[in-house]
Amino acid sequence: MGSIMQIKIDNASTRPIYQQIIDQIKRDIALGRLKAADKLPTVRQLAAQLVLNPNTISKAYRQLEQDGIIVTRPGAGAYVAELSSNLSKSVRKKLLCEQIELLVVEAVHMQIDARTLGEWFDGTAKKFKFTDSEE
Amino acid sequence: MERGVIEVRDLVKYYGGRCILDGVDFEVPTGCIYGLLGRNGAGKTTIIRILMGLETATRGRTFLLGENSRRLEPRQKSRVGYVAEAHQLIQNYKVARLVALCKGLSRRWNDKFFKQLMDTFRLPMERKVKELSGGMRAQLNLALAMAIEPEVLILDDPTLGLDTVARRQFLALAIDLIQRDGRTILFSSHILSDVERIAERIGILVAGKLVVDCSLDELKNRIKKLRVIFPQDAPTDLHMTEIIRQSNSGREMVITVANWNQQKKAMIETFKPASCDEIPMSLEEIFIECTHPEPMPDQI
Amino acid sequence: MNVRILNRCRTKYNSRDIKMFTLIKRELIDNIALLLLAAIVPAIIITIVIKGVLEGVAYLPIGIPVIMVRILWPYLLCGAFVAAGCGAAQMNDDSQRKLSTFLSVLATTRGRIFIARTVLGVMLILIMFVPLVVTDVVLLKIFARPVPLDMNFLIRSFATILATFVCCYAIGLQVGWRSSKLMAILFGVALSAALILVVAIKGFGVESIIILVLFTVASLIWTWHKFLSLPL
Numbered sequence: 001m002g003s004i005m006q007i008k009i010d011n012a013s014t015r016p017i018y019q020q021i022i023d024q025i026k027r028d029i030a031l032g033r034l035k036a037a038d039k040l041p042t043v044r045q046l047a048a049q050l051v052l053n054p055n056t057i058s059k060a061y062r063q064l065e066q067d068g069i070i071v072t073r074p075g076a077g078a079y080v081a082e083l084s085s086n087l088s089k090s091v092r093k094k095l096l097c098e099q100i101e102l103l104v105v106e107a108v109h110m111q112i113d114a115r116t117l118g119e120w121f122d123g124t125a126k127k128f129k130f131t132d133s134e135e
Numbered sequence: 136m137e138r139g140v141i142e143v144r145d146l147v148k149y150y151g152g153r154c155i156l157d158g159v160d161f162e163v164p165t166g167c168i169y170g171l172l173g174r175n176g177a178g179k180t181t182i183i184r185i186l187m188g189l190e191t192a193t194r195g196r197t198f199l200l201g202e203n204s205r206r207l208e209p210r211q212k213s214r215v216g217y218v219a220e221a222h223q224l225i226q227n228y229k230v231a232r233l234v235a236l237c238k239g240l241s242r243r244w245n246d247k248f249f250k251q252l253m254d255t256f257r258l259p260m261e262r263k264v265k266e267l268s269g270g271m272r273a274q275l276n277l278a279l280a281m282a283i284e285p286e287v288l289i290l291d292d293p294t295l296g297l298d299t300v301a302r303r304q305f306l307a308l309a310i311d312l313i314q315r316d317g318r319t320i321l322f323s324s325h326i327l328s329d330v331e332r333i334a335e336r337i338g339i340l341v342a343g344k345l346v347v348d349c350s351l352d353e354l355k356n357r358i359k360k361l362r363v364i365f366p367q368d369a370p371t372d373l374h375m376t377e378i379i380r381q382s383n384s385g386r387e388m389v390i391t392v393a394n395w396n397q398q399k400k401a402m403i404e405t406f407k408p409a410s411c412d413e414i415p416m417s418l419e420e421i422f423i424e425c426t427h428p429e430p431m432p433d434q435i
Numbered sequence: 436m437n438v439r440i441l442n443r444c445r446t447k448y449n450s451r452d453i454k455m456f457t458l459i460k461r462e463l464i465d466n467i468a469l470l471l472l473a474a475i476v477p478a479i480i481i482t483i484v485i486k487g488v489l490e491g492v493a494y495l496p497i498g499i500p501v502i503m504v505r506i507l508w509p510y511l512l513c514g515a516f517v518a519a520g521c522g523a524a525q526m527n528d529d530s531q532r533k534l535s536t537f538l539s540v541l542a543t544t545r546g547r548i549f550i551a552r553t554v555l556g557v558m559l560i561l562i563m564f565v566p567l568v569v570t571d572v573v574l575l576k577i578f579a580r581p582v583p584l585d586m587n588f589l590i591r592s593f594a595t596i597l598a599t600f601v602c603c604y605a606i607g608l609q610v611g612w613r614s615s616k617l618m619a620i621l622f623g624v625a626l627s628a629a630l631i632l633v634v635a636i637k638g639f640g641v642e643s644i645i646i647l648v649l650f651t652v653a654s655l656i657w658t659w660h661k662f663l664s665l666p667l
Contacts, residue, residue: 009332011328011331011332012328013417014414014415014417014420015415016352017331017332044314047310047314048307048310048311048314051303051306051307051310051332052310052332052333053168053310053313053334053335054310054313055335187540188539188540189667190666190667207544209451209454209543212540212541212542213541215540217540222540223537224537225532225533236457236461237541239453239456239457239460240454240457240458240538240542240543241541241542242450242542
């Protein structure tokens with residue numbers, strides 16, 4: 001499990017490639033496609049599969065590990081971390097609030113009011129099964 | 136300090152009175168994939184040919200696997216794979232005869248791997264080299280270079296003439312090679328999306344000078360494109376160094392700066408802008424900014 | 436077990452030899468036409484000699500058949516031009532088809548490529564020279580001589596002819612690296628004509644041989660140096 005990951009690199013995007021990998025792994029975890037303790041492909045495997053420089057993959061994995069999203073065990077590979085991550089709540093708050101701010105700014109520019117935005121938020125949350133329960 | 140696998144030191148080349156290379160200096164460490172970029176005629180092929188000992192420099196020196204390019208011995212050359220678009224191979228030989236020649240002049244030859252590649256590329260052994268299309272010849276060249284299990288691959292526009300599938304095959308081969316210990320790749324290419332995928336370090340050659348020589352990430356950090364909106368008309372007297380391009384339009388200024396740092400940021404802020412957003416640039420866009428002196432049509 | 440080690444040693448030891456052999460073989464196969472051309476020179480001349488001999492052998496005072504002396508000059512001329520032409524053709528072929536460009540990025544040196552080329556030249560020259568010597572020896576053996584033989588004359592003649600062939604071949608190599616095959620061969624032939632003039636003036640003998648050897652050495656050194664440093 002986890003050896004065939006569907007990561008798509010967008011060449012036209014200006015987002016750095018390693019960042020795209022990070023984003024998509026995070027997305028897969030959030031969508032439940034990757035669960036805690038799932039084994040991720042090795043750097044070699046992913047580099048061969050995506051035809052990317054192994055250092056790019058390494059960088060993405062290092063960043064994910066720093067953010068506490070994956071753990072690497074020497075000799076055993078990389079695994080999805082337990083979701084109760086090492087990130088302190090304040091850090092988590094900071095990261096998410098940055099995203100929220102971007103969202104609100106966008107909404108203002110597009111002249112979308114807070115209620116409509118809230119409705120759309122609920123819809124998306126449902127799609128990701130983002131419930132009210134803690135954890 | 137351990138020497139790089141490839142070293143270019145103060146390379147100067149004049150050809151018929153014209154200056155092709157004007158003091159190029161860089162190094163490719165072991166295990167690195169180095170992408171050499173530049174417009175046509177910038178001098179990439181010349182650097183590579185001098186490195187391989189096919190041409191001599193006017194001044195300066197180059198080193199390959201620790202040996203001066205002018206004095207390369209078979210024991211170094213047997214560890215180097217060379218693929219160049221202009222490398223004609225020997226046109227009127229049959230492919231099979233060319234292969235036998237390469238095999239006879241190699242130290243290590245992985246026949247099994249070579250046959251695999253020939254199958255993957257679907258190259259005929261019985262045809263003459265001149266009957267192959269440009270792309271097929273490039274693939275043959277690549278197969279011959281890979282069969283000797285090289286430590287260093289030197290590639291001059293290796294994907295020219297290759298179709299999409301073939302290009303992907305080539306990249307996969309390059310990645311496979313680099314995964315083995317101590318392998319190094321230097322390649323020049325015009326297909327920047329490919330370079331962005333596999334290169335770690337980038338060199339951009341403009342009119343014989345290496346204006347950029349750093350890792351890909353550093354490059355994206357160093358060269359920034361900003362969209363700054365001012366409360367009044369955008370200032371035209373921004374005295375900042377290393378502005379690659381600047382265009383003002385009413386209250387908006389789009390500026391591309393090299394070696395972005397705090398001082399430059401502070402300088403912009405003295406004009407009290409209403410907003411200052413970074414426009415992320417792909418490698419292709421950075422390359423165009425660096426190599427195209429005049430503004431492109433849509434920017435006027 | 437011992438055999439395996441022995442084989443491995445042999446492979447390592449032989450590696451340079453195998454590569455040299457590969458280069459020579461390539462040179463040979465590509466230039467087989469030149470070898471055939473070089474074989475025609477002696478073939479034609481020997482035919483003439485045999486025809487002449489069948490018509491009766493007349494002897495010079497020095498104990499050598501007239502026919503043998505008469506063919507020396509034609510032989511020298513033909514062989515010299517053929518040698519020059521072959522040398523020029525070999526080098527020109529390389530320049531046009533970019534053979535050395537291809538070979539020099541493989542595990543060999545320009546020096547070895549050049550040596551392989553000259554090996555072929557040696558073969559060419561021997562193909563032209565040996566039949567002459569053999570024919571003359573046979574003739575001398577077959578036909579009884581009315582007067583004692585002047586070996587000195589024979590040796591001087593053969594040596595001069597050989598030196599001329601070698602020198603013309605070297606000149607051919609020297610002028611071959613240019614863009615037009617025709618020009619290369621014409622140049623080679625023209626310069627050979629100049630050398631032959633020298634031989635004509637100085638005659639078959641030590642003086643000519645010394646001059647030819649000097650020219651050969653100078654020419655080879657120049658070509659060697661150029662070949663090792665020109666852009667490919």
